[in-house]
Each structure stands twice: as structure tokens, then as C-alpha cells.
Amino acid sequence: MTRNVGGIDRTLRILLGLVLIALAATGTVGWWGWLGVVPLLTGLVGWCPPYAMLGLNTCKTKG
Template sequence: MKSNVGGIDKIARIAVGIVLILLALTGTIGVWGWIGVVPLATGLFNFCPAYKLFGISTCKLKQ
């Protein structure tokens, strides 16, 4: 897997994922909050399958 998630995108994904999971755990938003696992995982692994599908990358280019 080639990294395609970087910088601010990574931090935002991890933050949103954690917030959604915490809201699900507290019962605030119900079961749908567990969808936060997806942005959390893509942020931690630096890889987003949807980005690969559409040819998008937010990583800085290595020269």
C-alpha cells in the first residue's frame, strides 16, 4: 500500500474517527458512530482506498 493520506488530512481523519467512536460509546449518536472506525483506520494507516480509486493523494511529493 502506497501512502496517499498525509498531513492535515491524517490529523483530521484521526480526530473525527475518535470523536465519532466516543459519541457512539456514550450513546449520544447511537450505533452509527461506529462508522468512525473507517476514518480512524485510514488516518492511522495513511491509506484511503477511495483516494486510490479516484487517483487522489494528499501526501507531499518526494523529489
């Protein structure tokens, strides 16, 4: 897997994921808040499957 998520994109994904999970855990939002796991994982790993399929890359470095 070549990284295709970098910099600000990664940071925003991690923050969004954490916020959604926290909101779901506190009952502020419904079950869909647990979908925050997806952006959290893609941010932590640095690879996004839809980006790979569409040929997008926000990562400045290769590898």
C-alpha cells in the same frame, strides 16, 4: 500500499474517528457513530481506498 493520506488530512481523519467512536460509546449518537472506525483506520494507516481508486493523493512524500 502507497500512502495517499497525509498531513492535515490524516490528523482530521483521526480526530473525527475518535470523536465519533466516543460519541457512540457514550450513547450520544446511534450505531452509526461506530463508523468512526473507518476514518480512524485510514488516518492511522495513511492509505484510503477511495483516494486510490480516484487517483487522489494528499501525502507530500512518496512511499
